[in-house]
Each structure stands twice: as C-alpha cells, then as structure tokens.
Amino acid sequence: MTSDSADIYDPSTTVYKKARRQYLKTTRNRSKDVDLEWTPFRAAEKRYKARFPPPDLSNVLDLAPTGRGHDALRGGWKGRCDAVEVSEITLRGETHPQARAFAVPHVPGLVLLPSFVSPQDQKRLVRWSLEDQARHPNDTNLDAHYILPKEGLWNAHAYSQSYPSTHALVVQPKASVGGVIASEVNVPGPRQLISNTPANADNFSSLLTSPKSPPPPSPSAIPCTPSSLIPRLRWANIGWFYHWGTKQYDFTKGKGQVADVVREVCKNAVEAVTWQEVFGGSKEGDDWGEDDWRSWHETYEPDAGIVNFYQTKDTLMGHVDRSEVCATSPLVSISLGNAAILLMGGLTRDTEPIPILLRSGDVVIMSGPGCRRAYHGVPRVLENTLPPHFDSTDGELEGDWEPFKAYMQTTRININVRQVFPKGFEPDLRA
Numbered sequence: 001m002t003s004d005s006a007d008i009y010d011p012s013t014t015v016y017k018k019a020r021r022q023y024l025k026t027t028r029n030r031s032k033d034v035d036l037e038w039t040p041f042r043a044a045e046k047r048y049k050a051r052f053p054p055p056d057l058s059n060v061l062d063l064a065p066t067g068r069g070h071d072a073l074r075g076g077w078k079g080r081c082d083a084v085e086v087s088e089i090t091l092r093g094e095t096h097p098q099a100r101a102f103a104v105p106h107v108p109g110l111v112l113l114p115s116f117v118s119p120q121d122q123k124r125l126v127r128w129s130l131e132d133q134a135r136h137p138n139d140t141n142l143d144a145h146y147i148l149p150k151e152g153l154w155n156a157h158a159y160s161q162s163y164p165s166t167h168a169l170v171v172q173p174k175a176s177v178g179g180v181i182a183s184e185v186n187v188p189g190p191r192q193l194i195s196n197t198p199a200n201a202d203n204f205s206s207l208l209t210s211p212k213s214p215p216p217p218s219p220s221a222i223p224c225t226p227s228s229l230i231p232r233l234r235w236a237n238i239g240w241f242y243h244w245g246t247k248q249y250d251f252t253k254g255k256g257q258v259a260d261v262v263r264e265v266c267k268n269a270v271e272a273v274t275w276q277e278v279f280g281g282s283k284e285g286d287d288w289g290e291d292d293w294r295s296w297h298e299t300y301e302p303d304a305g306i307v308n309f310y311q312t313k314d315t316l317m318g319h320v321d322r323s324e325v326c327a328t329s330p331l332v333s334i335s336l337g338n339a340a341i342l343l344m345g346g347l348t349r350d351t352e353p354i355p356i357l358l359r360s361g362d363v364v365i366m367s368g369p370g371c372r373r374a375y376h377g378v379p380r381v382l383e384n385t386l387p388p389h390f391d392s393t394d395g396e397l398e399g400d401w402e403p404f405k406a407y408m409q410t411t412r413i414n415i416n417v418r419q420v421f422p423k424g425f426e427p428d429l430r431a
C-alpha cells in the first residue's frame with residue numbers, strides 16, 4: 001500500500017517533497033490573479049488534475065455499494081459515499097442488491113447506476129472495445145496519421161505479444177506515403193476542443209452537406225510497432241461516423257452498427273430507470289416533443305458513440321456533447337478498468353460541478369435538457385484502481401486474457417453511447 005499515489009498525501013515522503021518542488025517551480029511566475037479568472041468548472045478541473053497539491057477526494061460522490069467501498073481503490077485514494085443527496089429509484093422487476101439507480105437532484109436528468117455491468121460483462125466489453133471497435137471500418141484517432149493494419153491495431157499487437165520471435169509488423173505513417181505535409185496538424189493525442197453549432201432538426205440538412213475533410217497526417221509520425229502505438233489509442237468511433245474536425249456527424253459515410261453487446265447494456269440501463277421518478281412532477285419534465293421521457297422505454301435506440309481510451313495520465317477537458325439531433329434522449333456512458341473522477345456541471349462553466357467517482361462497471365445516464373447539454377469532463381483517472389476481477393483468469397473466456405490484463409493496468413475505457421436521431425428516422429442523404 002506504499003505506492004506513489006498513497007505517499008503523495010504524506011508530507012514526510014520523497015514523493016510528496018518532489019511533487020511540491022515541481023509545483024513551486026511551475027507556478028513561480030504565475031500571476032496571482034490567474035485563479036480568480038477561472039470559472040468554477042475550470043477551477044475544479046485544475047484541482048482534480050493537479051499532481052500537487054494532490055486532490056482532496058473527500059467531497060467526491062461515491063456510490064459504491066457499502067462493504068465494497070473504497071477497497072477497490074488501492075493506493076490510498078479515498079472517497080465519500082454521502083457527499084450529495086441522492087434519491088433511490090425503483091428498478092423494473094430487478095431485486096438483486098446491486099440493481100440500484102440514483103438521481104442527482106443538483107443535475108436534473110443525471111442518473112447513476114453503480115456496478116450495473118457484471119464483472120464478466122466488463123471484461124467482455126474491454127475485449128470488444130479493443131478487438132472489434134478500434135479497427136477498420138471504424139475511425140480512430142490514429143487513423144489520420146498511420147496506415148493501421150487491416151486486422152486491427154490491437155490484434156496486431158496481441159499477435160506480436162504471443163509470437164515475439166516472428167518478424168514484427170511495422171506501422172507506416174501516412175505523411176511519408178501520401179506526401180502530404182501540413183504546416184499545422186492535429187498530432188495524435190487528446191481530443192481537440194472545437195466549438196460547434198448544436199445540431200437540431202432544422203439545421204440538420206445544412207450540417208449534413210458541410211465539407212468534412214480528413215485531418216492532415218502528422219509529418220512528425222515515424223514508422224513504429226503496433227505495441228508502441230497501443231498506449232496512444234485515444235478513441236474509436238461507433239455507429240454514425242463522427243467528424244472530429246467539425247464535431248459533426250458525417251452521415252454521407254453511412255451508418256456503422258452499434259453492436260448488440262453494447263446496445264443491450266444501454267437499453268437495459270434505460271429500461272431499468274423509472275423515469276417518472278426522475279422527471280415526473282418537475283419542471284424539467286415538461287413536454288419536449290420527440291424525445292419525451294415518458295416513452296423512452298420504447299423509443300430509446302442508440303445509434304452512435306465513442307469508445308474513449310484513457311491512460312492514467314490522460315484527461316478529458318470540460319465540454320458539451322451537442323452534435324446529436326436528439327437533444328434530450330439518454331446518453332449512456334459505461335466505465336471500465338481504472339476508476340476516474342467525472343465532473344458534472346451545468347449549462348455554462350459558471351456552475352460549480354459535482355465530482356463523481358466512476359468505477360469499473362458503473363453506468364451514467366445523461367438525459368433531459370438540464371443534463372444532456374451540461375458541461376462535463378474527466379480531469380483525473382485514478383492510478384492503481386483496477387478491480388481484482390481484471391487480474392483473474394478463471395472461466396473459458398480467459399484463455400488469451402493476458403494482453404488485455406497487461407493493457408488495463410494503466411487504462412480506463414469509457415463507452416459513450418448516444419442517440420443521434422429519433423427511433424426509425426432515416427436521414428435523407430440526397431439533401
């Protein structure tokens with residue numbers, strides 16, 4: 001338990017002293033006013049991101065079932081179970097103790113389902129994310145810059161791990177092949193923040209026809225092995241293609257599938273919630289037209305999404321997901337692997353966000369006008385918080401689990417699933 005993450009809380013340790021020295025060095029020339037200029041959202045982001053002073057996690061909302069509690073957070077991280085008042089929601093026909101859902105009154109439409117995904121399904125979804133999703137025909141952050149192997153980057157990496165003596169495949173950068181050298185490029189790395197026009201039923205056809213060219217390949221990318229690229233995988237697209245440059249969907253590329261393994265989890269989560277208890281009787285529950293919460297048990301149908309891959313040093317800046325025409329229907333977000341802090345704010349960055357601890361298997365639903373277009377971000381992935389079931393190799397599924405186990409030691413995966421269009425709607429691609 002004397003890992004670096006625990007020592008950072010103890011001023012007598014070298015880890016603490018080193019982090020403090022580093023902090024004083026980097027903040028030496030900073031204007032005294034800079035903190036005052038930050039919005040509450042930005043200030044919270046800075047606090048949770050900081051390596052020094054280490055963030056105080058005592059106000060983080062942690063809904064882990066009692067007993068399992070903080071044990072899953074190895075390495076000295078602590079959290080609090082009762083930081084924000086939550087109301088329990090009855091689940092349809094579910095009686096097992098983990099089937100609970102919580103609404104957070106501070107953010108109407110935010111619903112948390114702790115441990116909703118079973119340990120076995122968590123592992124199944126990790127496999128699916130890496131083997132089946134982070135590959136052609138889906139787009140990933142690395143596709144812009146590298147000619148990725150047809151069998152998928154993960155599969156090439158896993159093969160090279162299993163057969164280290166075979167001739168290693170080398171992934172070639174795109175810039176050296178196409179000869180396109182751009183002066184300014186998006187290098188592979190964190191998602192870029194782009195301010196985009198919120199999609200809606202009226203502007204949809206103009207968004208559809210706006211040009212969406214591929215990002216220029218990085219001239220600094222060099223040939224490398226699949227294994228050296230794997231830690232740089234940041235996202236893969238599922239369902240309708242998402243164009244990161246414009247933050248709009250590119251419907252002309254046709255519709256990819258949201259695989260059943262994910263669709264089932266999302267539909268079950270939405271059906272598990274008694275929406276009447278979330279929106280009934282509140283002003284947020286007024287008539288919203290197409291996306292009415294009263295019919296979500298029948299009309300919710302996921303058609304797009306992103307698989308986010310975070311290494312423990314990665315963060316996702318505060319943003320609003322507003323590219324979907326359905327502006328209130330549930331966005332279902334599944335957490336896998338190491339735990340993280342999600343900051344959930346309001347419609348502007350001026351609202352003080354709620355910090356929420358997300359563990360492997362937790363599902364978050366963002367829905368309704370007060371939450372679906374609220375600012376949120378992930379300022380911290382917590383090191384050494386991989387639950388023990390990721391280490392075990394029992395059961396028939398486990399045969400070749402080793403490469404996944406190794407990768408997941410420093411990784412969090414988030415499957416972020418959206419509904420772009422009302423169920424049954426087919427965009428007219430001749431528009």
Ligand SMILES: O=C(O)CCC(=O)C(=O)O
Nearest residue numbers: 306308321333378414416
């Ligand atoms: O990683 C998460 O929990 C959130 C990801 C997210 O907000 C997004 O993909 O838009």
Ligand SMILES: [Fe+2]
Nearest residue numbers: 319320321376
């Ligand atoms: Fe998001």
